[in-house]
Amino acid sequence: MAKEFSRTDRLADALQRLLAHALQFEVRDPRVGMVNINEVVVSRDLSYAKVYVTFVDRDTDQQRQEALHALNNAAGFLRSLAAKQLDIRVTPRLQFIFDETSTRGQALSNLIDKAVASDRAHHSDESSDE
Structure with missing residues (x-):
């Protein structure tokens, strides 16, 4: 019997839930604001994850770029949180992309x-x- 979801899909789903919670309660950078995580795509070797986000309260392109820059600066912190909570050998490097x-x-x-x-x-x- 075939698996319903691949390991990358399951990891992407777990990362999306974890990052949504962490962005809401752990990241305190005012430049970030309210973030929606639309999708997480994990590479086949599980070493990289692209996180596609949209911003609720950022209207101008400059505000979006500042928020995206702040998220990419916090990627290491978010990765360490993911490493603590997920039981995996390698935690993917996070790259935030505006969707x-x-x-x-x-x-x-x-x-x-x-x-x-x-x-x-x-x-x-x-x-x-x-």
Whole structure:
């Protein structure tokens, strides 16, 4: 019988839960603010983990970059917390990456809404002309 999840998937899930808790209660850097962890991707050899994050209260690109820099500076501390709580031989090095999918999705949704509204206005103008 095959395993449902690979070891990398299980480790990624455990890291995501642990990091979410640690970022909320352990990291006290005011530059970080509120962070959502969208996904954790662990390399096949379990030595690296890419942590994709979004920031709730950071609107400008400069604020996001400062928060991302603060997170990457705290990566060693977070890795040591993970090493203490997870029972694994090698704790992955953490790399935090800003995930732009939500902002890009919102921008695309706005473009679609504008196109639909423009199309409706165009069709209503044609029907009133007849």
